[in-house]
Amino acid sequence: MFITDAEEHRASLEAVLLRHASERVSLEIVENVASWAVANHVTVEGNPLASAIPARNGLSRSIVLQRKMDENDTAGILGRLDFGGHSRERSLLVNPKLFLRHTVLHELAHLENNWGQAYEDESDSWAFERLSAQWRG
Numbered sequence: 001m002f003i004t005d006a007e008e009h010r011a012s013l014e015a016v017l018l019r020h021a022s023e024r025v026s027l028e029i030v031e032n033v034a035s036w037a038v039a040n041h042v043t044v045e046g047n048p049l050a051s052a053i054p055a056r057n058g059l060s061r062s063i064v065l066q067r068k069m070d071e072n073d074t075a076g077i078l079g080r081l082d083f084g085g086h087s088r089e090r091s092l093l094v095n096p097k098l099f100l101r102h103t104v105l106h107e108l109a110h111l112e113n114n115w116g117q118a119y120e121d122e123s124d125s126w127a128f129e130r131l132s133a134q135w136r137g
């Protein structure tokens with residue numbers, strides 16, 4: 001799957017955050033997450049497609065998302081879902097909007113639960129519970 005410009009989905013993603021976050025989270029859509037982290041003096045491991053940034057220096061919590069993603073990028077995230085036992089749910093991520101909603105909810109799971117990087121599967125489960133609640137209405 002290709003994401004040509006995540007900005008096109010900003011309204012949808014912000015609505016998801018408004019609905020599922022306990023307090024304000026700002027959505028930063030950037031060219032490169034690692035470069036954004038350096039410029040904003042926060043620590044991000046490796047060069048992820050998305051990252052959750054806790055509140056800092058009076059700034060609200062943030063979710064940082066890479067603006068464009070190619071087939072390799074999205075395959076990395078989708079592959080993790082298979083590996084973590086979420087292959088059934090993975091098949092529901094059929095378009096960029098659902099893919100990005102899942103990605104943002106996954107990052108929100110880290111923030112809401114104070115879950116570090118060891119909690120990838122838990123964060124995916126948390127995200128899918130909320131995505132499917134949205135499908136039910």
Ligand SMILES: [Zn+2]
Pocket residue numbers: 106107110117119120123
């Ligand atoms: Zn994660």
